[in-house]
Amino acid sequence: MKIEEIKDPTFLNNYDVKKMETLSKDIRQFLIEKITKYGGHLSSNLGVVELTIAIHFVFDFSKDKLVFDIGHQSYVHKILTGRGKDFHTLRQLNGLSGFQSLKESEYDHSEAGHAGTSIGIGMGLAYSSNVNNIRNNVISIIGDASITNGVALESLNDLGHRNHKLIIVLNDNEMSISQNIGSLQQFLGQLKTKDTLRKNYEKYSKLDKAELIPALNILGKAIFNPVKKNFAPQNLFENLGLEYMGPVSGHNIGDLIYALNKAKETTRPIVLHVKTVKGKGLKDAELDKDGKFHGLAKKNVSLGNLLYKKSWSEIIAFIVYKKMKNNSKITVITPAMKSGSKLEKIFSDFPKRSIDSGIAESHAVLTAVGLSLGKARPFVSIYSTFLQRAFDQIIHDVAKMEQPLIFGVDRCGIIGEDGASHQGLFDLPFLLNIPNIVVITPNNQEKAEEAFNYAFAQKAKAVFIRYSKNKIFFNSDFSTSNKLEIGKWEKDAWDSKNNSCIISYGDFFDDIKEYLKKNDKKINLINALFQKPIDKKMMLEIAKMKYILVYEESYIEGGLASKMLNFFNELRLENMPKILVRGIKGDFIQHGVKNEVMLLNKLSPEQVFNEFKSFIDLDETR
Numbered sequence: 001m002k003i004e005e006i007k008d009p010t011f012l013n014n015y016d017v018k019k020m021e022t023l024s025k026d027i028r029q030f031l032i033e034k035i036t037k038y039g040g041h042l043s044s045n046l047g048v049v050e051l052t053i054a055i056h057f058v059f060d061f062s063k064d065k066l067v068f069d070i071g072h073q074s075y076v077h078k079i080l081t082g083r084g085k086d087f088h089t090l091r092q093l094n095g096l097s098g099f100q101s102l103k104e105s106e107y108d109h110s111e112a113g114h115a116g117t118s119i120g121i122g123m124g125l126a127y128s129s130n131v132n133n134i135r136n137n138v139i140s141i142i143g144d145a146s147i148t149n150g151v152a153l154e155s156l157n158d159l160g161h162r163n164h165k166l167i168i169v170l171n172d173n174e175m176s177i178s179q180n181i182g183s184l185q186q187f188l189g190q191l192k193t194k195d196t197l198r199k200n201y202e203k204y205s206k207l208d209k210a211e212l213i214p215a216l217n218i219l220g221k222a223i224f225n226p227v228k229k230n231f232a233p234q235n236l237f238e239n240l241g242l243e244y245m246g247p248v249s250g251h252n253i254g255d256l257i258y259a260l261n262k263a264k265e266t267t268r269p270i271v272l273h274v275k276t277v278k279g280k281g282l283k284d285a286e287l288d289k290d291g292k293f294h295g296l297a298k299k300n301v302s303l304g305n306l307l308y309k310k311s312w313s314e315i316i317a318f319i320v321y322k323k324m325k326n327n328s329k330i331t332v333i334t335p336a337m338k339s340g341s342k343l344e345k346i347f348s349d350f351p352k353r354s355i356d357s358g359i360a361e362s363h364a365v366l367t368a369v370g371l372s373l374g375k376a377r378p379f380v381s382i383y384s385t386f387l388q389r390a391f392d393q394i395i396h397d398v399a400k401m402e403q404p405l406i407f408g409v410d411r412c413g414i415i416g417e418d419g420a421s422h423q424g425l426f427d428l429p430f431l432l433n434i435p436n437i438v439v440i441t442p443n444n445q446e447k448a449e450e451a452f453n454y455a456f457a458q459k460a461k462a463v464f465i466r467y468s469k470n471k472i473f474f475n476s477d478f479s480t481s482n483k484l485e486i487g488k489w490e491k492d493a494w495d496s497k498n499n500s501c502i503i504s505y506g507d508f509f510d511d512i513k514e515y516l517k518k519n520d521k522k523i524n525l526i527n528a529l530f531q532k533p534i535d536k537k538m539m540l541e542i543a544k545m546k547y548i549l550v551y552e553e554s555y556i557e558g559g560l561a562s563k564m565l566n567f568f569n570e571l572r573l574e575n576m577p578k579i580l581v582r583g584i585k586g587d588f589i590q591h592g593v594k595n596e597v598m599l600l601n602k603l604s605p606e607q608v609f610n611e612f613k614s615f616i617d618l619d620e621t622r
């Protein structure tokens, strides 16, 4: 069958196990071909091919509900629900989302991007079936790393004492992006797949759907029940009040269908533990322990001159590494993003001072607070989007206790292909309102190093150093002992006779600077390195300007410009400068290559500069 021709999963009703196995091979081939070309999550999807087929075979998602945790492993589900033909648009502007998407298909019953949400949402959906007197099944699929997330554990705790029918399919591949960690993982590791139905393969593999399930029920009984008995006494899930079944081989369709059917028959919440191999079918991906095949970039994306460029993550890791060499107190913490944030060398060379806390952002920040209270120097490396999970800890534990933590806020700004759930556009608006912290967005390696010098000199203030996913120029010889002066902005191009200026920071500052230079445009330009505190002295100076453009890679509401406007307002000036603010407005920003997303949102340096020019011209002609 051509993968692109699949319209909906009903064709599976006419499939036997053998045909489903052939389909698995074809889907794997398709995934490898498309993802290596167009980019996306590869290993996680290769691991759930048989599992997703079996789920669609057993359940009917025109009435049952399916919730993927994160959703990065929902590609096979997309294929079976008629979206294979659109895979050439995956994660591109106006194309298929890389996660489940309510707007994309009636078969997508929820959305995510962040870990740990599927059990709570699944429980709510099951509850809603009771409220609405509907008889259906709700299935939440969650990985062994995501189930360790605090939110998921809260949901398990609540679910266990209720009687809602929720089937939690625990997809255990022993991997997070890189190797999974933690005691829950160790517990899961003790549970081995004892046996499978494979030895009876000839008896069931060619049966049609009506005959298959009764046959599996007879064959499976003898095999699975002893497994359950063996592990029941010490089973964590059963102790939490949930039913437990497994572990089941996630690559054996007969086993999966048997087990899913059994789970379907229960009336209580059940965990169906399925063992899969991440990257199944592609040797390099199967052996990958560092997450190289977890997510792939689009092939042939032009990244400009890469010769002297490195990603911001690499540069920050390089700076922190140097600091760790000279200061034995510095300890690095990442919530499961060691590979994404390029911390591998730090972890291998300073194992005693490197902590992977698992997918547990709030806990990671709390651990850092404890380290700091104990007079160590924690550096928390965390993606902007996942920092959202630690909002309360930043206020309640970091800022209120005046702990001098250093945060490397990775992947700030427009994120590109991962889209709405992963945008790094919320951290500024929530950070700028928290007392007793400092927020800096450097625009190059030198400023980043100076920001770290400043941060490590602090005794009672947490410093958030923000950087994007971009690549920038890198010099391995560079080192400075300079520090940034708190709150100080820098004038770049400056002519005191010119009555207008542009204020920006981070990559946007560099983008507009380059645009002005290339196009020989003369205008005052300020690098607002600190977003908190703002440079009040400079603000008093620019209060005399006639026109100001604030160009920021953040939501406008609550961003730098709103802080500036408050300040100007309090000055009660007779002649306020006329201020144009350009950044993200209102809506969630969808997936797509960053430059395209910027153009769509009228945020390219050229668009913004021209708009500023018209803004001035219009005013002058009044």
Ligand SMILES: Cc1ncc(C[n+]2csc(CCOP(=O)(O)OP(=O)(O)O)c2C)c(N)n1
Pocket: 044, 047, 070, 072, 073, 113, 114, 115, 142, 143, 144, 145, 146, 147, 171, 173, 175, 176, 177, 278, 335, 336, 337, 359, 360, 386, 389
């Ligand atoms: C709250 C949160 N933190 C971090 C991530 C980044 N992340 C994406 S996939 C992933 C690993 C998930 O592992 P698992 O749940 O076991 O699924 P697998 O990919 O192994 O199938 C991580 C850490 C995230 N999506 N959400």
